[in-house]
Amino acid sequence: MRNTDNIIANEKIDARKLRRAKKIITELYDELPNYIARGHGPFLAAIYDADGKQIVRAANSVVSMNCSHNHAEMNAIRDAEELLHTYDLSGHNLSLYVTAEPCIMCLGGIMWSGIRDVYFGVTSGVVESITGFDEGFKPNWLNEFKRRNITVYGNIEPEHGESVLRDYMTQNRIVYKPQRD
């Protein structure tokens, strides 16, 4: 469903949740250029508890760590599980905030982790058109997440997120994707 903000969601939009998500994702967009300047990829994620306290924050580290799995969401979940000493975060009632729609790998990573709510910035279509990354195939994923009791809100403040991605490309930074020839 979409409201006047063009928010995408898999539940009736809760104004308080959306307000908090806009604030957090705006902060992530604002901080992302600092991570990029230090060699990170152009995506930033954070995990918060139900009281609004940040548990972890992590940027994409594919290039800096030489690991193609080190997307921001995967790094944040791994860090949270390490911090909380568990492979199942569901009992901690956590929300993931991320500057862009999760790719197919990260969707799976979220499902396995027990994260309860996902809030994202720019959509995969925007990511792919600006950067050339291949975000994978994930038809109908908002409904698939709803079936699994994972709430999703997306397309949050997208103009801001697009501008960060465009800046990344303008700087001729690495688009870390495998050769497909």
Add this chain to the structure above:
Amino acid sequence: MRNTDNIIANEKIDARKLRRAKKIITELYDELPNYIARGHGPFLAAIYDADGKQIVRAANSVVSMNCSHNHAEMNAIRDAEELLHTYDLSGHNLSLYVTAEPCIMCLGGIMWSGIRDVYFGVTSGVVESITGFDEGFKPNWLNEFKRRNITVYGNIEPEHGESVLRDYMTQNRIVYKPQRD
């Protein structure tokens, strides 16, 4: 397409590749109980180069490492990238062999890694029915991989793989999945 072995594949079946895959996946099934006995989850993966040399072998370590992302495929890819000092394995022309069909997360992990060929044992339907794991949603993934020039052969020696999974469940080992209530 399927042949008389009920092999699933996204290219015309190459007898030499299939013979090698049967041999390697049988070895993985045979070794998997030893990994399980040491606390690993019931999946084992290996990456081989084009000369048939094994580069890495890794089992699922979700429970032992407290990380929900540590599926066998993810561990093997991470280890290979660390060994070869790259986030893009495509130049190394590598094949992934795994005892079961990759879940949605691992499909994405394979896509991002540059692995060229995937060979798997039991299908996700079998994994889900025996263990109760939720392997995610991945309609038409063999064609999606074909579009990306990733070859897939699956359902290799499934009876053997099923028996290992059934033994895992009989031992009352952990089915490490998040609560969905």
